[in-house]
Amino acid sequence: MNKKKEKIIEVSMKLFAEKGFHATSISEIARTANVSKGAFYLYFESKDDLLISIFEFYTRVIIEKLEKVIDTESDPFKQFERQLEEIMTLFRDHKEYLLMHFRDNIHIGDKMDGLVAKVHKQTFDWTTERVLAMYGDKVKPYIVDVTIQLDGLVGSYFKWIAIHKLEFDPKYLAKNILQQFDILVQKQIEANEEPLFHIQTLQFDCSNVHTQLEKIRTKIKRSNLENKLELLDAVIVIEEELQKMHPKMIIVYSMIEKLEQEEAIATQIKSIIQKIEERGQY
Template sequence: MHEKKKRIIEESLKLFSTKGFHATSIQEIAKKSEVSKGAFYLYFESKDELLLAIFDYYTTMVMGKLEYLQELDIEPVERFEKQIEILLQIFRDHKEYLMIHIRDNVQLGDEMNDLIVKLNKQGYEWISMNLTSMYGEKIEPYLVDASIQSDGILQGYFKWMVLHDLDFDAEDLAIFIVKRINGAVMSMINEQSPPIFNPSQLKFPATFCETKENNKATTSELLNKINRKLKEKELNKEEDKQIKDALKVLEEESNKDNPTEIIVNSMLTHLEAVGDIQSETKKLRNNLLNRKQNGEGTK
């Protein structure tokens, strides 16, 4: 990501968390970010688009770290503890991100609604995957109820640690939280009571990105466009080789039925550091990873 764009995201996040989204002007954001108001509009069409970029930026960062830990060859309970520990560390170090959710009820229309549902879907998939690894078939009837309760416990701690500036050891708290989740889950399993909700009741849209019909920029076209834009940069031989290698890896991932998310994000982040290609990488990320989430194969 371009350094100025990243600076705008980080500085606006601080302003939104202290003054509120609605009370913060674009002029204030530009001044705090040390860019002109005109430069702001080079990166974002509006304050609304900036807020969506903030959510996308931090969600991508968080999910990347969780996916890395998901690959560790350790016991499921320990893996869940480590993932929650990382979440606690991130939100402790970036309290401004959580404060936005607490301060303002921001309405940005369909785009924000879609983003909220997307984040909810990602959270459900992450929690349910960990619970399934930990409890196997026993958890299946209670997967939605257990996910809701787990999410409630986590969100409660996130909110209180920000509002009251609580000091804590992330590892100890993560272990404590997983034990509380385990208590709730085992209670449901042992009681054998009928579940309240089931996965078929969840109304997750089939896709959160552009459909195949209206998305004319295919993966191949996007890779070619990224390659052309980066070639305009003055690169040394090593940088040129790294770009070619990254594009090759992305092309290989695009040919898989299930592209590996951490590889895709890693390669795209590397390319974004070289040039201003966020528009293309965003579409490419959607093409590859939303296809995986929706269970679609390569066409």
């Protein structure tokens, strides 16, 4: 990411945490970041667009950190503990991100709602993968229940840390959360009772554009295509453009055209075009 754009993001998070999203002006963000107001609009179309960029930026940072752990740890329990530690470390070092969410009740429409839904699905997929790796098929019936419980554990700690500005050791907290989570999972497996919720009752929109793009990204990563990096860049450009308040469709379709040339993903790309045209909001 451009250094100046990253600086604006960091400054705006601190201001949003201190003063609130609605009380912070673009002029104040630009002045504090030591950039002109015009420079702000080079990177962001509005304050809402900035908020979406913050959400997207830190989501991507978290995903990258989680993926790196898998490359360095083979034991599933150690992987999970290390991934939790990475998440805790990120939030310790960027408390402004937490405070920003607790400071104001922010709602900016379908774009952010779509991103939140996308991250919610990614979180569920990540938890499912980790839990199955640790406990095997015996935990499958309880996968929704244990995901909710883990979300509750982590989310509650984040909430108290943010509100009370608590100091903590990410490594120790991650280990403690894993221990509590392990007790919850083991008790449910041993009790062998009917789960509270089943995966079939969840209402993930697996047809939305961002979910389809994520599937294409995964397929490209696992492929042996020579131009893999170029194709992944094209997917990122599409994602970033569609997240803007007023995306430039000429950019989106030029990237789609590049992806369409690969037979391995051509069918999925046609589906993306159809979804974009159906929604009509772009």
